[in-house]
Amino acid sequence: MAVAHRPPVLASLALIAIVVGLGAAIFACTAGWFSPQRLTPDKVVAAFAPPTGVSLGHRRNHAKGICFTGVFEANGAGSELSLARVFARGQYPVLGRFNLGTPDADAPDATVRVRGLGMQISTPDEQEWRSATINPPVFTVSTPQAFYELLRASHSENPDAMKAFAAVHPEFTKFADWAKNGPWTGSYAEERYNSLNSFIFVDGSGAEHAVRWSLLPAAQPVAVSPDELAKRGPDFLEQEIARRVAGEPQRWTMVVTVANPGDPTADPTVAWPADRRSVEVGTLMAQHVQAERDGPCRDINFDPTVLPSGMRTSDDPFPAARSSTYAKSYDLRTAEAKDYPRGVTGAKP
Ligand code: HEM
Numbered sequence: 001m002a003v004a005h006r007p008p009v010l011a012s013l014a015l016i017a018i019v020v021g022l023g024a025a026i027f028a029c030t031a032g033w034f035s036p037q038r039l040t041p042d043k044v045v046a047a048f049a050p051p052t053g054v055s056l057g058h059r060r061n062h063a064k065g066i067c068f069t070g071v072f073e074a075n076g077a078g079s080e081l082s083l084a085r086v087f088a089r090g091q092y093p094v095l096g097r098f099n100l101g102t103p104d105a106d107a108p109d110a111t112v113r114v115r116g117l118g119m120q121i122s123t124p125d126e127q128e129w130r131s132a133t134i135n136p137p138v139f140t141v142s143t144p145q146a147f148y149e150l151l152r153a154s155h156s157e158n159p160d161a162m163k164a165f166a167a168v169h170p171e172f173t174k175f176a177d178w179a180k181n182g183p184w185t186g187s188y189a190e191e192r193y194n195s196l197n198s199f200i201f202v203d204g205s206g207a208e209h210a211v212r213w214s215l216l217p218a219a220q221p222v223a224v225s226p227d228e229l230a231k232r233g234p235d236f237l238e239q240e241i242a243r244r245v246a247g248e249p250q251r252w253t254m255v256v257t258v259a260n261p262g263d264p265t266a267d268p269t270v271a272w273p274a275d276r277r278s279v280e281v282g283t284l285m286a287q288h289v290q291a292e293r294d295g296p297c298r299d300i301n302f303d304p305t306v307l308p309s310g311m312r313t314s315d316d317p318f319p320a321a322r323s324s325t326y327a328k329s330y331d332l333r334t335a336e337a338k339d340y341p342r343g344v345t346g347a348k349p
Helices: 008-030 041-048 144-154 161-168 172-181 226-231 236-247 318-334
Strands: 064-074 090-100 115-122 128-134 199-202 208-217 250-258 278-290 311-313
Touching (some): 041 318, 064 115, 090 236, 090 278, 144 318, 161 172
Antiparallel strands (some): 064 278, 090 115, 115 128
16 A cells, blocks of 8 residues: 655755754753843853954953973873873973953053963873963852943943942952952062852872962062052053073973862852962973064964863862853954964064
């Protein structure tokens, strides 16, 4: 008996269309396209844009920076906390970037409070550890949503916007105190850089340790007021680090701090008590500095979720939010290469 079958090719095309349509709908939902109040990488990146306009071709935050290369010399002590190869005694190549926390690639140094260090350490097992650390002791706010609100308030035309923001985000006071009263230095080499976000290290027995880490400068910090820094010139920090590293490699000790049970891992505005166990795991050495325009850090995304096995993200909501936002920024800036042409001589150092 003949049965009227739909031709098999059409049937499978219909199935593919349904699957693709469903997939797109799920993607749109998770991306927040159907819920206008939901935070998306596009919205966050747009909120960074200063009133003076975006620095096309540059990072949407930490836009001013300079590349370095060097090594991370592991002393072996970190292997107790993580099986990542990067902690086995030895030297591993580093590609990094000193930077200023501003969306303006031409901002004068003395106008930017936050300094950062982005770094990628590669190991012979073909794994990478990428991180982006900054000099304040705590982060500005507790959640990515609050960070978005902070960006909006800081660019608002309403003169009371920041006051109103701080009133509903009392945790901001700790960062604001540091920003106002903490010392400034005259060198990237004299800064301490902190992960602030918490991560999980997994050791060889499978045990997990909640950690944060910092890079402590070997150079003695010398306090320099922003007024004094301003007198040294708008791009002094880049010139100084280039000169200093040419003279001798600059070093930082990497210290991993281990949480006690119950220490908050999901809130980078809360520092852990000072008595927590810390392990010196090695030394970062910056050996060569290169201008960003034609340098090796230009087209890297120091996404803090790019981790080797033996490390993973924790319940801290920031790394995931940072990852998607950095990717958006990366896509935009790499598509704008014509606005930041390579091979232009006479550029900054
Ligand atoms: C929701 C919170 C955050 C957002 C939305 C955000 C956003 C961004 C964006 C858009 C970039 C440029 C990325 C690129 O184009 O490659 C960037 C770079 C950077 N961020 Fe964040 N960030 C956040 C939190 C943090 C935290 C907690 C830290 C450090 C503890 C940090 C440190 C840095 C550093 C050092 C860079 C420069 C990295 C480089 O040289 O490429 N950020 N951030």
